[in-house]
Amino acid sequence: MKNLLKKLLLRRVDKRQRIHLNYIEPISNGGCATLIHPTLMIWLTIAVLLWGFQSFAAENGELRGTGDMGVIIERATGSVRIVEHSGNTQLGHIKDLGDLSHASIVFSRDERYAYVFGRDGGLSKIDILENRTVKRVLQSGNSIGGAISQDGKWVAVSNYEPGGVKIFSADTLELVADIPAIGTNGQLSKVIGLVDAPRHRFVFALYDADEIWIADMRDPQNPEIQKFADIGHQPYDALISPDGRYYIAGLFGEDGMALLDLWHPEKGTKRILSGYGKGEQKLPVFKMPHLEGWAIAGNRAFVPAVGRHSVLVIDTQSWQQIDEIPTHSQPVFVMAQPDNRQVWVNFAFPDNDTVQIIDVEQQAVIKTLTPGKGVLHMEFTPRGEHVWMSVRDMDRIDVVDTESFEIIKQLPAEKPSGIFFSSRAHEIGL
């Protein structure tokens, strides 16, 4: 685009010079020497034009729809790549975003801005049309993730150090509310599993206090907090069902999980899947499976087993396990295709070169792919014809056809991890 404008300008300049040269003749011959010399005037004009157009082009980026765009985290270099999935190309590259290990992203409701939550507590607002960082704040010492409110007005960040949740204006990144996470035990707690929920709520869990909190953002300066204590020991991660009804927290300190029905908070939390994680040696928090990696397809949830080589199938009405599907290794992300027909699974180190595809109806693995070492994340195009995979150790993104399983395209990226498409803007809990 910029090149095109430059070319155009140059061509314009040529033409103008020729035209002006034609008429300069009589002036210089006429001897009206006291006037500003027309040639100087011409060059001034050209300079202004060039400057004007260049800055216009640079500042405004390319005019385009944003529904098919995405952002890919490059964890080792603290940078992101901006991509589009209609033609499967890279559009931009933004650097200096801090420590992006374990980074995640949410999108503004117009799908123009991405909010990048860095591990170092950095919150960056980037403009994916203009390929630039709009604003960056270092909001804490150690953050773990964030969410954007249903109406798109508030961005919430959950923190490990010093704990608590901070709420920023999505527009300006100004701090509007600071919620210290002090449990009934009087201690500041790490906050995990922060998600948005319908009716302008954020939901999160307090690792050190065994609590789940709901923050109602109707009055953003003073969010009303509803607290649920004794939900189970050490919630380490959580998820919300795609319809925004069920909030489920995994427990590090004991077996089973905690379920909160957001349609009926008055009923309190309840314990489900008492066998979940049972008998497993307790692993460090960061080795537990990601819970955002649950696939909920119809009445069945497909859940990574803890420390076992299998995916569990749960009935979402009774919240009982109804099946266990053997897999290649310990699953990390278990993700449903948008049409809920297949579930894609990647695996923990050292088996992270493999992806398996489970047929939802058959409840069995129907295909095994080996893209290469370090498959860290997968993201489906909104209507599911393709899936993008980050293959970290190969410095590559694979775009795969979900029907034929063929690789459509490969894109270079430096140690890519999370892939986030702008269509997440329209989804509850993403």
Next chain:
Amino acid sequence: MKNLLKKLLLRRVDKRQRIHLNYIEPISNGGCATLIHPTLMIWLTIAVLLWGFQSFAAENGELRGTGDMGVIIERATGSVRIVEHSGNTQLGHIKDLGDLSHASIVFSRDERYAYVFGRDGGLSKIDILENRTVKRVLQSGNSIGGAISQDGKWVAVSNYEPGGVKIFSADTLELVADIPAIGTNGQLSKVIGLVDAPRHRFVFALYDADEIWIADMRDPQNPEIQKFADIGHQPYDALISPDGRYYIAGLFGEDGMALLDLWHPEKGTKRILSGYGKGEQKLPVFKMPHLEGWAIAGNRAFVPAVGRHSVLVIDTQSWQQIDEIPTHSQPVFVMAQPDNRQVWVNFAFPDNDTVQIIDVEQQAVIKTLTPGKGVLHMEFTPRGEHVWMSVRDMDRIDVVDTESFEIIKQLPAEKPSGIFFSSRAHEIGL
């Protein structure tokens, strides 16, 4: 973009010619005393610059994300309004789109272009960023709707007269395939209920031939057609479930409906809801309820009863009716909120001043609103905090909070009917 630049260039050249005419004048009058004064030259330069930038901005539209945009049909005037639902404002107005009674819209996968299907067979591609019609073709004498393929490459239009389906390049609107709908009875048939489905398929039904066809678009010039005969008498409209699995056609010529499981086309169609429409006097096709107006929430479908003052609740595993909810009048659209917590219903003439809200869990009407005469359509914001309603006879759009039921904003529109938000680009079957 290139076209735009060309236009810009051409216009510039025109202007330059005019400028030259101005200055040729004094020369021909003779003498340097009458040469254009440098100050004039400066002012001319500024004028050209201003004009250039303004037209650049106007033609290029505003640089913005397209995820929060929408298009509203004004049926009486053959025009559409372009809106955005972050600030709830109007952005543009496009006229001369032909007969837009019963018009519908699909969006390109980047959410920049809208394809408007007019009743007169007109197919218009509009650019919602630049507020202009990109191309318009009159593809038949009488069309009834259309769809865009999963990959966004093909736009299909179904026709009443002369019948059949035409498939166009989404990019250029060039015709790529023409599928005459000749049933086993050897007759050309009206085509209804055209939808997109996963795995690059279009699905539609033949009113005069009692058939359902699946067109596989893998080879767009020669779509492979799979036909299902004797599906039931006179399918008049159809829908696809949000996951793209079930295609369901309503029958005008008899009671009940036809169901095709697209995961298992080999099993053929099956008849469901044998009592649907039973005992009702047959109404003209256009008075039958819209089937796109089904709400599917979890395992329950909420369906407008035919000719009765009620919404039926169907179990989507057995496809049996499990409940009947009494309503204000004959329902037209029955639409689930994105969080599936409530279902919103509007009604047939003369009771179309009313909207009722059904609580999904209670399976009962919990609220009745009376926005005004002629509530024709409703559209939820992607994460469901607001619903937009077209109130035709009041020449007004109401933006309503889905939790408090309060009107947030009212926008003027001339006889508005369908409201379509760009987030539909990411949905199967919309």
